[in-house]
Amino acid sequence: MPFAVDALPYAHDALNPTIDTETMQLHHGKHHAAYVTNLNKALEAYGDLQKMSVMELMKNLSQLPEAVRGAVRNNGGGHANHSMFWQIMGPAAGGAPTGAVAEAIARDFGNVDAFKTQFNDAGLKQFGSGWVFVTVGQGGKLAIVAKPNQDTPLMDNVPVLMGNDVWEHAYYISYRNRRADYLAAWWHVVNWAEVNARYAKILAGEAIV
Secondary structure: OOOOOOOOOOOOOOOOOOOOOHHHHHHHHHHHHHHHHHHHEEEEEEEHHHHHHHHHHHHHHHHHOOOHHHHHHHHHHHHHHHHHHHHHOOOOOOOOOOHHHHOOOOOOOOOOHHHHHHHHHHHHOOOOEHHHHHHEEEEHOEEEEEEEEEOHHHHHHHOOOEEEEEEEOHHHHOOOOOOOHHHHHHHHHHHHHHHHHHHHHHHHHOOOO
8 A cells, every 4th residue: 555654763662651652552553553544545546646645645635636635634644743753752862952953942932941831832722632733934933833633734835843642542541631741741752863853854845744
């Protein structure tokens, strides 16, 4: 099939205790896999769409046949969002931002604490299921935006630097309904080296999910 779930770049237990092993197994192996299965199924009769990347599908969502637009929005968005999510986390990560991303955060938010507060607040206030993202605009300017369900800024042709999943399946085993605790703890597993690599690619004009 045209789309597949990439293997995690670390073991399922590598993000303990911030994200527990069972959550990683279910989230990556079941939830993400289901989005990919359903995306492939939706595109079975559309060979031309199967040749597009998930990023191209999301950017051109309004141009897709109405019969599959909803399925691609939900499942293609889920595939794009999760593919980004696994990459920007890692073991022995966290700490303070580094490099060009640290400089951009200072420029656009004043300081790291203000940045994290705004990000966590946006994630906490996202009603129901959804995501909170950091996007990259003109001149590399960073912005924080929350989206419902599996929507992504890619649908608006806006590059995604990083983002956190605030669907309950992302945190419920360890945090129950305490989304605020999950958002606060999540910074311990953010891989700033990978975030910097993504920022460099975006500034260079490369297309990434």
